[in-house]
Amino acid sequence: MTEVLQTFTPDWISPPGDTIADLIEEREWSQADLAKRLGYTTKHVSLLINGKAPITEETALKLENVLGSTAGFWLHREAQYRAKLAQQEAEMDCQKWVSWLDELPVKELMDQGVIQKQRRNAKTKPAIVRELLRFFGVASPEEWRNYYASMEAAFRRTRTEQSDVGAISAWLRRGEIEAEGLNCPKYNKAKFKSAVQAIRQLTLLSPEEFMPQMRQLCWDAGVVFFLVPAIPRAHTSGVARWLNPHKALIQLSLYGKTNDRFWFTFFHEAAHILLHGKKEIFLDELDGGDKLESQQETEADQWAKEFLIPPEYDAQLASLKSKQAVVEFAEQLGIHPGIIVGRLQYEGVIPMDWMNKLKESFRPIPKTVTADRVRDKLEALEITEEDITDAVAWVRQDSELW
Known part of the structure; x- marks a missing residue:
């Protein structure tokens, strides 16, 4: 009997009391007999058998002496039962929380491989809820609302469309996960200024060439830089934020961008890190929609604009009317000509459909088809x-x- 007890590994929710009941029945003992041998009341033994009272270390030692096996077996049996009971309760909670999925970009997260891709129906929704709780690192939808509702107060938006907190929080969370556990050096403003200056020279390179250098330069200055696929409902392609007082994060979406927009967005976010506070989260979507004006956004725009093309070149900029002139001007400034074209188009010097071939499109690298x-x-x-x-x-x- 002892050997059987030691290898017992039930795969159903069965309280340890079932094993106790089986053993006393085998011995033809009553619950009162067991109570006398254990030194407990009959009521307490009844609670043990029905799973209403837990098996403590003291009880496990007594059961070892009275019924056999080991105290470790009885404690393991108890822990196994409580874990399965908690799991069952958690599954019931997930069934109650399926309406939370309506607040989140579930399809987009499935498409991006963040959570398992599957059909959404009554059977699968609780499992999807469980995956999303793990993704966000929260115990329940209520904790998610409490955490991200408080975070929303720190949002500084550039567009009125940036109101889908579920989509925004999902995109921000992807950046958080990338940055968690990375012990980069503490933020150093002087180093970051130097890094940004060096990154400006990388605009002439392809993403494969500039990306690792860009990440390293930011890293050395205490700024984590990541590219995270866009979530359309978030209407956010760039964010600058502080993960803690010593670590900043710049998070961009590369997908579908031309290099003029990508570089302006990066330097815009860098400006927020250099110029503005550590408590705000700057959500930026610099294309489309109704723009929300703020002093901080105006400052970041102006800083990025003048950093890429200093004001002393404004008069010369306005005279650029040919591709050759743009290319020569870009060589003079040491930046990619696509950035010049974007500035000319934005300020109405040339139509939006002029010189676009001087820009480069940054596209996601397709997955290998196997x-x-x-x-x-x-x-x-x-x-x-x-x-x-x-x-x-x-x-x-x-x-x-x-």
Whole structure:
């Protein structure tokens, strides 16, 4: 009997009292008999058997002497039961919280691989709730609302559309997760100024070349820099914030941007770090929508504008009417010509459809298409094995179409 007890690993919610009841029945003892042997009241033994009273260290030692096995077995049995009971209660809570999903960009987070992609129905929604609680690092939707409601007070928006707290918080959280646990040096303003100056010279390079250098320069100055895919409902493509008094974060979305917008957005966020307070979260979407004017945003705009093209060049800037003139002017300033074109278009010196070929588009690097990925996708769509085989062969033969 002892050996059986020691290897007992139930996979259902069964209180330790079930094992106690089985053993006293085997011995033909009553609960009163067991109570006398344990030194407990009959009521307390009844509570133990029904899972209403926990097995403490003292009780486990007594059960070892009276019923056999080890105190460790009885304590493990108790812990196992309580854990499964808590899990069952948590699952019931998740079922009650499914309406929370309406506040969050669930589809976008699935598309980005943040949470598992699956159909949303009554059966799967509790599991999705559980995944999102882990993603946000909160115990319940109420804690999520409390935390992000207080964070919202620190938001400094550039657009009236930036009101979807669920989408904004999801995008911000992705940056937080990237930065968690990174022990970069403490923020040094002088070093960051030097870093920003060096980063300006990187505008001539491709993303593959400038990105690692850019991250390192920021890192050395105590600023974490990340690219996080956009969440459309957030209407936020850039953010500057302080994760703690010694660590700043600049978070951008690279997707779909031309290099003039990307660089202006980065230097705009850098201006917030250099010029403004540590308690605010600056949410920036510099394209489209009704812009909300504020002194801080005006200062950041002006700083980025003058940092890229100093004011002493304004007169010369207004005279640029050809691609060649723009290229030569860019060489003079040591920045990419696309940045010059963006400035000329923004200020109405040239139409918006002029010289766009001088800009570069930053696009996400597509995931490698493999036979396994295609197979998984087709199986999810309930395509037949024959169709899968044909599709895999087609991809192998003509992958350029992807």
